[in-house]
Amino acid sequence: xxxxxxxxxxxxxxxxxxxxxxxxxxxxxxxxxxxxxxxxxxxxxxxxxxxxxxxxxxxxxxxxxxxxxxxxxxxxxxxxxxxxxxxxxxxxxxxxxxxxxxxxxxxxxxxxxxxxx
Amino acid sequence: xxxxxxxxxxxxxxxxxxxxxxxxxxxxxxxxxxxxxxxxxxxxxxxxxxxxxxxxxxxxxxxxxxxxxxxxxxxxxxxxxxxxxxxxxxxxxxxxxxxxxxxxxxxxxxxxx
Numbered sequence: 001x002x003x004x005x006x007x008x009x010x011x012x013x014x015x016x017x018x019x020x021x022x023x024x025x026x027x028x029x030x031x032x033x034x035x036x037x038x039x040x041x042x043x044x045x046x047x048x049x050x051x052x053x054x055x056x057x058x059x060x061x062x063x064x065x066x067x068x069x070x071x072x073x074x075x076x077x078x079x080x081x082x083x084x085x086x087x088x089x090x091x092x093x094x095x096x097x098x099x100x101x102x103x104x105x106x107x108x109x110x111x112x113x114x115x116x117x
Numbered sequence: 118x119x120x121x122x123x124x125x126x127x128x129x130x131x132x133x134x135x136x137x138x139x140x141x142x143x144x145x146x147x148x149x150x151x152x153x154x155x156x157x158x159x160x161x162x163x164x165x166x167x168x169x170x171x172x173x174x175x176x177x178x179x180x181x182x183x184x185x186x187x188x189x190x191x192x193x194x195x196x197x198x199x200x201x202x203x204x205x206x207x208x209x210x211x212x213x214x215x216x217x218x219x220x221x222x223x224x225x226x227x228x229x230x
Contacts, residue, residue: 050216
């Protein structure tokens with residue numbers, strides 16, 4: 001596709017349930033990022049995948065959060081045993097890092113809005 | 118102390134005025150700095166990046182960087198109502214992965230007609 005695609009766009013779940021959020025990055029982009037944004041807040045970094053390197057998981061808030069990226073393309077963010085404080089918009093972004101001169105341009109998807117009741 | 122700090126605002130300026138948005142960062146080794154704009158209900162988009170001390174101009178936007186003071190700002194000249202948005206400062210921290218951005222909490226700007 002032309003842009004970063006995320007699904008579902010909206011997810012309402014009950015506390016304690018597991019959820020999976022999907023991201024399909026721009027074709028050819030080697031870097032993929034997950035951020036989350038709570039209401040009225042900035043972007044909180046979660047995890048970063050770069051090519052075949054080990055992901056930077058330093059932003060994951062707890063061991064209930066995990067993410068994988070299969071075949072260097074599609075990524076899934078999984079939240080186990082969801083809590084109300086997990087409610088946020090989860091944004092995926094991709095970037096082309098082949099250029100030596102990096103402009104820092106992350107292309108964001110429209111986000112997945114998660115509501116935990 | 119947050120790694121990237123911005124005044125949350127809201128900041129209101131009249132149409133045609135200069136809007137000044139400020140950002141400070143804690144990691145003195147950081148080398149690259151970015152300004153993203155986020156319209157309400159939309160995803161962020163890059164508007165400026167700056168790597169060197171001094172000013173960088175792009176149309177009505179000017180990014181200013183002072184590494185000694187660990188300060189980066191964004192000036193919007195001749196502000197228009199369409200500039201009303203949240204502006205996010207982002208830094209590629211030296212303590213982070215290469216090409217991973219840490220964002221501030223954003224400054225909400227309203228340009229009044």
